[in-house]
Every structure is written in C-alpha cells, then in structure tokens.
Amino acid sequence: MRPLPELTDENHAFWTGGERGELMIAFCKDCAAAIHPPQLVCPRCLGESVTPRPVTGTGAVYTFTVNHQPWHPDMAVPFALAVVDIDGAPGVRVTAQVIDADPEAVRIGQRMEIAFEQSDDVWLPLWRPSR
Amino acid sequence: MKRFAEKDCAITGVGMSEVSRGSAKSALELTVDACLEAIADAGLKRGEIDGIATWPGERADGSGFSPVGSAALQDALRLEVNWYAGGGEAPGQYGAVFNAIGAIAAGLCRHVLVFRTMYEATARKTAFANALIRAGERQAGPFAWYAPYHTYAAALQQALFFNLYVHKSGIRPEQVGQIAINQRRNAGLNPRAIYRTAITIEDYLASPVIATPLRLYDCDVPIDGAAAIVVSRLDGARDLRNPPIRIEAIGSSMEYRNSWTQLDALDTQAQPRVAEMMWSRTQLTTADVDIAQLYDGFSFHTLNWLENFGFCERYGAKDFIEGGKRIALDGELPVNTGGGALSAGRLHAYGAVHEACTQLWGKAGARQVAGDPKVCATSTAGGPLAGCMLLVRG
Numbered sequence: 001m002r003p004l005p006e007l008t009d010e011n012h013a014f015w016t017g018g019e020r021g022e023l024m025i026a027f028c029k030d031c032a033a034a035i036h037p038p039q040l041v042c043p044r045c046l047g048e049s050v051t052p053r054p055v056t057g058t059g060a061v062y063t064f065t066v067n068h069q070p071w072h073p074d075m076a077v078p079f080a081l082a083v084v085d086i087d088g089a090p091g092v093r094v095t096a097q098v099i100d101a102d103p104e105a106v107r108i109g110q111r112m113e114i115a116f117e118q119s120d121d122v123w124l125p126l127w128r129p130s131r
Numbered sequence: 132m133k134r135f136a137e138k139d140c141a142i143t144g145v146g147m148s149e150v151s152r153g154s155a156k157s158a159l160e161l162t163v164d165a166c167l168e169a170i171a172d173a174g175l176k177r178g179e180i181d182g183i184a185t186w187p188g189e190r191a192d193g194s195g196f197s198p199v200g201s202a203a204l205q206d207a208l209r210l211e212v213n214w215y216a217g218g219g220e221a222p223g224q225y226g227a228v229f230n231a232i233g234a235i236a237a238g239l240c241r242h243v244l245v246f247r248t249m250y251e252a253t254a255r256k257t258a259f260a261n262a263l264i265r266a267g268e269r270q271a272g273p274f275a276w277y278a279p280y281h282t283y284a285a286a287l288q289q290a291l292f293f294n295l296y297v298h299k300s301g302i303r304p305e306q307v308g309q310i311a312i313n314q315r316r317n318a319g320l321n322p323r324a325i326y327r328t329a330i331t332i333e334d335y336l337a338s339p340v341i342a343t344p345l346r347l348y349d350c351d352v353p354i355d356g357a358a359a360i361v362v363s364r365l366d367g368a369r370d371l372r373n374p375p376i377r378i379e380a381i382g383s384s385m386e387y388r389n390s391w392t393q394l395d396a397l398d399t400q401a402q403p404r405v406a407e408m409m410w411s412r413t414q415l416t417t418a419d420v421d422i423a424q425l426y427d428g429f430s431f432h433t434l435n436w437l438e439n440f441g442f443c444e445r446y447g448a449k450d451f452i453e454g455g456k457r458i459a460l461d462g463e464l465p466v467n468t469g470g471g472a473l474s475a476g477r478l479h480a481y482g483a484v485h486e487a488c489t490q491l492w493g494k495a496g497a498r499q500v501a502g503d504p505k506v507c508a509t510s511t512a513g514g515p516l517a518g519c520m521l522l523v524r525g
C-alpha cells in the first residue's frame with residue numbers, strides 16, 4: 001500500500017477531490033493567487049479568503065525521473081514520477097506517478113491529465129499522458 | 132565597509148573519527164573521538180570549550196541520519212558551556228556553523244565545538260537509511276506530498292531536479308561522470324577514504340541507474356563516522372596551535388519557496404542567492420579561490436555549485452569539467468580534494484570543511500594541493516537547503 005498523507009484542514013480538499021474526479025487547488029479570493037501547498041492565509045496579499053476550487057486537471061511536465069531502484073522488495077520498477085505545471089494555477093506544481101505510459105517515453109513539456117486512485121480516505125492524484 | 136560577524140570567527144581545529152561502512156564503535160564514541168581530536172588539534176583543553184553546535188540535532192529514529200545531538204555530547208564530555216544548539220531548520224548543514232558565529236558575535240562563547248555524526252552504514256543493515264518516509268505511517272510535513280509515490284529517498288527527489296538541469300544545460304553523462312572520476316582519483320590519495328580504487332568513464336557509464344539521470348556513482352556513500360571543528364573568536368585564535376582559518380564570508384539566506392516540491396527553480400535549487408549573499412560580504416572574488424569543497428550528496432550538487440558560485444557560467448559546468456583537468460588536484464580549481472562524500476564518505480559537508488582546513492594548513496599529504504592554497508569555497512546543498520562559506524587562512 002502507498003504511504004498516505006495525514007489529512008489536515010489545509011490539504012483535505014486536495015487529497016479528497018478525486019472522489020468527484022476533481023483536482024482541487026487553493027486560490028485566494030482577493031488577489032486570485034494559486035497557493036500550493038494549500039494554506040489558509042494568502043502568501044501574496046495576506047488575505048484570509050482562501051478556498052479550494054477545481055482546475056482542469058491538465059498540465060505540462062516540468063521535470064520527471066524514471067525510478068529504477070526498488071526501495072522496497074515488493075516495489076515494481078521502473079516507474080516514472082513527474083512534476084507537472086498545472087494549467088490555470090500559475091506557479092503550482094503537482095508531483096505524482098505517471099500511469100498508462102512507457103516510463104522511458106515521458107518527456108519534459110509533455111501534456112498530462114489527472115487520474116485518481118483511492119486508498120483509504122485519500123484519492124491520490126496520478127498523471128497520465130493526455131489523449 | 133560594514134563589519135560582518137563571521138569575520139571575527141575562525142576555525143582553529145578539526146577532528147574526524149574513523150569513517151567506515153560499519154563501525155564497531157557506537158555513534159557517541161565516534162562523536163567523542165572526533166570532538167576530542169578537534170579540541171586537541173586546536174591546542175585547547177576540554178574546559179575551554181564554552182559552546183556546542185550541531186546540525187540537525189539528535190534524531191532518535193533509527194535512521195542513523197543524526198544519532199547524536201548537542202545534549203548527548205555535552206553530557207558525555209561533561210562540558211560546561213555558555214550556549215548550545217542543535218536543530219535542522221537552518222540554511223543547510225552549515226547552519227550549525229552559522230549558529231556558532233552568532234553565539235560568538237553575541238559574546239556568549241569563545242570556542243564553539245561544531246560536529247556532525249552519521250551512523251547510516253550500520254543503520255541501513257536493519258532499516259533503510261535516510262528514509263524520509265516510513266511505510267505504514269500517515270505522513271505529515273514537507274515530504275507528505277511525495278509520500279504516496281514511493282519517493283522514500285532523497286535520491287528520487289534529487290533525480291527530478293537533476294533531470295531538469297540536464298534538460299536545460301544539455302550536459303552529457305560522459306561530462307557528469309567527471310565529478311565521480313575526479314573524486315575517486317583524489318580518494319586514492321586519501322588513506323581515510325572509503326573507496327580508493329580509480330574508476331574510468333566506462334565504469335561510471337556502466338554503474339546502475341538509480342533514477343534517471345542519477346547513477347550509483349553520482350550518489351554519496353553512507354558511513355559511520357563523525358567530524359568536528361572548533362570555531363573560535365578570532366582574537367582568541369591567534370595564539371593557538373594552528374594558523375586560524377578565518378570565516379571570510381557566509382551565505383545563509385533563504386529567499387525562495389522553502390519547499391521540496393515548489394522550489395522556484397529545481398535545476399539550480401536554493402543556491403544562487405545564497406552564493407550572492409556570500410560574495411556581497413567580501414572583497415574577494417572567484418579569482419581568489421584556490422580550492423573548492425563543494426557539496427556532493429549527489430554529483431549534481433557539485434555541478435550546481437560550480438555555476439552558482441560563479442566559477443563558470445550558468446549551465447557552463449559541462450564545459451568546465453570536460454575531461455576533468457580543471458577540477459583535478461593540479462587543475463585551476465581543485466574540487467573535493469579528499470574524495471568528497473562520493474568516495475570518502477557521507478559526512479554531510481563536514482567532511483568537506485575538515486578537508487578544506489587540512490588543505491589550507493598544508494597537511495593533506497599525498498593529495499596536498501601545490502602552491503600553498505589559502506582560500507577555499509565550501510558549500511552545502513539539497514533542495515531548499517543551501518549554505519556556503521569562504522574560508523581564508525591567516
């Protein structure tokens with residue numbers, strides 16, 4: 001099983017939005033800044049009207065790696081891990097494993113779309129190449 | 132010119148325990164060995180140490196990452212100090228040195244013992260050393276964002292950063308390999324190094340890929356060992372055993388996102404403004420630097436620092452290290468002269484500062500850099516961690 005994040009007031013929307021198929025990013029209502037990791041005070045204008053809302057769930061690969069090392073005996077390798085610049089949320093990058101792709105074929109700049117995998121009470125974002 | 136506090140501080144002694152891939156001694160014994168050696172090297176007595184600093188402080192988590200803190204050492208040696216500190220929230224591994232400078236500047240201390248202990252070689256025989264994430268536990272804090280994706284090791288995160296650097300710089304594996312090759316060559320002349328047999332570019336290219344583009348030989352070597360230095364007030368350092376190595380300037384800033392996933396530029400990490408800060412506090416320039424001990428938790432960090440210190444242009448490290456001549460012991464900028472963490476063992480930048488002083492005191496034996504080096508640039512790194520120092524003898 002994947003190690004899971006502890007859910008908090010700040011990150012709850014991000015880790016559970018997948019139940020509705022939504023990638024939830026925190027935005028400031030006052031100045032429209034996208035805020036990640038989510039926090040309840042806007043780091044730009046210091047406003048306190050920060051709320052999560054869904055974004056398109058697409059983006060472009062900022063960087064990636066193909067992991068070949070089995071860090072645990074039961075770990076399936078290789079797999080690709082990608083850091084993706086999120087469309088509609090300037091400055092926000094979401095790191096997740098890439099699925100439904102040959103790891104060696106992943107490229108910087110490649111278009112990705114979000115997928116989710118439920119594990120306990122968490123819906124984990126995953127990246128898959130845009131169709 | 133404004134007076135900067137670090138200029139009133141100097142390194143007066145260094146010590147290092149045995150460094151091995153599995154010690155018969157405990158972590159505390161190794162720490163004591165290194166600390167007593169540093170105190171004696173400075174020509175001081177135990178009772179003259181009036182401060183202790185370490186990074187990141189004791190972490191009793193079985194990982195061996197930092198098994199001994201300032202409190203354990205203070206009690207083990209029954210030191211009577213005016214001030215002590217150990218904690219990880221600092222500008223990289225040299226945060227302990229910067230804290231010591233602060234304590235000296237505040238008039239709290241005259242001679243601060245600074246140490247770093249690693250016990251990862253033994254720890255990894257029973258547990259995964261340097262595990263940032265533990266299976267079966269809910270994750271909190273900065274690494275929670277990586278946790279679900281089996282990103283247990285720093286290697287995997289740094290591979291993400293390194294790949295962006297490769298993409299932007301166009302560096303080729305045969306060029307990257309010069310870092311590991313150079314350091315192994317230097318380690319061959321260092322009796323205390325872990326791995327001393329020379330490697331070739333063929334060996335480098337054949338070493339297993341951990342996570343693209345990181346190969347095994349790009350990664351430092353977990354060890355059991357400890358290193359210590361004594362940081363003294365300069366006015367109390369002049370009459371000691373060694374010529375004082377002045378802390379000419381430090382870089383300790385953090386003006387970026389303090390994050391492992393949202394760092395402003397993953398390919399340069401947090402280093403550029405840290406280096407700028409250091410250069411803003413000295414009249415010296417890169418042309419004055421005789422040797423460099425650049426952080427090498429991964430060879431990528433060393434490449435980063437060559438550029439961020441300004442020894443070459445942005446993305447120019449590939450040309451600077453091409454063929455390995457410039458960074459060799461007899462090159463224009465000898466780098467990681469004792470073999471570094473890649474070959475001499477992961478003392479987490481404290482092996483580097485020990486080597487810097489050894490070279491500046493002319494005590495490096497077969498690997499001594501010719502020409503009486505006086506100025507060394509040294510640095511720490513890793514994601515948002517970054518700190519650096521310019522050390523000058525005399």
Ligand SMILES: [Zn+2]
Nearest residue numbers: 028031042045
């Ligand atoms: Zn705002």
